[in-house]
Amino acid sequence: MKSNFHTHTYRCGHATGEDIDYVNSALRAGISILGFSDHTPWPYKGEYKPQVRMDISQLDGYIYSILSLKERFRDKIDIRLGLECEYFEEFIPWLDELAQEKNLYLIFGNHFPTSAIDAEYFGHSTKDKAHLDYYVETVLRGMEYKRFLYLAHPDLFMRAYPHFDEICEKASRRICEKAARLGMPLEFNLGGYQLGADRGKEECYPHEKFWQIAADCGCSCIIGFDAHSNAALEREDTWKKAVDIIRRLGLKRLDSIDQIVPR
Numbered sequence: 001m002k003s004n005f006h007t008h009t010y011r012c013g014h015a016t017g018e019d020i021d022y023v024n025s026a027l028r029a030g031i032s033i034l035g036f037s038d039h040t041p042w043p044y045k046g047e048y049k050p051q052v053r054m055d056i057s058q059l060d061g062y063i064y065s066i067l068s069l070k071e072r073f074r075d076k077i078d079i080r081l082g083l084e085c086e087y088f089e090e091f092i093p094w095l096d097e098l099a100q101e102k103n104l105y106l107i108f109g110n111h112f113p114t115s116a117i118d119a120e121y122f123g124h125s126t127k128d129k130a131h132l133d134y135y136v137e138t139v140l141r142g143m144e145y146k147r148f149l150y151l152a153h154p155d156l157f158m159r160a161y162p163h164f165d166e167i168c169e170k171a172s173r174r175i176c177e178k179a180a181r182l183g184m185p186l187e188f189n190l191g192g193y194q195l196g197a198d199r200g201k202e203e204c205y206p207h208e209k210f211w212q213i214a215a216d217c218g219c220s221c222i223i224g225f226d227a228h229s230n231a232a233l234e235r236e237d238t239w240k241k242a243v244d245i246i247r248r249l250g251l252k253r254l255d256s257i258d259q260i261v262p263r
Ligand SMILES: [Zn+2]
Pocket: 008, 012, 014, 039, 228
């Protein structure tokens, strides 16, 4: 079964297309469950306008739009409503209440260590051991949050790290061992294929050495398109490539978040 629980919308400021375009692309691609998980807004104090996520004032519109599409396409495709979130401790009570009230599924994307306005993006900062360790520490902490269904792009650090070396191996093992212990699936993120190609970076995520370790640790995985354009959902090549690698490594793949055992 083809499904995707990692879909963005134009609201985050770095994705394109209307919400309905994603639904139509998913239908063309034969996707049976389409989960929207745009970058969550946060209740920042003051006038701060985030650059990589929707403003909190757009949240109701997002929810309304996705639920309307869910209703409209109910006979054709199973649409789900969620958010991709960092673990910012001070905002967790707010997120808890929101997820409960609106019945949202949450995926964990550890893009930033803190909610500070000048916090560095891990996809750019993890070029050395110190930053990679910081990434791992914050991942391990956030994984404890019970509402996170799975960890998105666990090997995000390979967006910046030059070559997968022994340091990466140790870091990967720490993440995978924890995921296995918690029974938390790891996302095999297709978005990294495009990023690596665009930037001419030979080693990006999803990195096979990371996934070999995940397989050794007995982790389960779920494929996510991390679609920032509706066209991404129609890419058959990256989906096939992922399915082949997962099969070859002997990783257990989940089709749906419904198969994740609540913690
Ligand atoms: Zn994004």
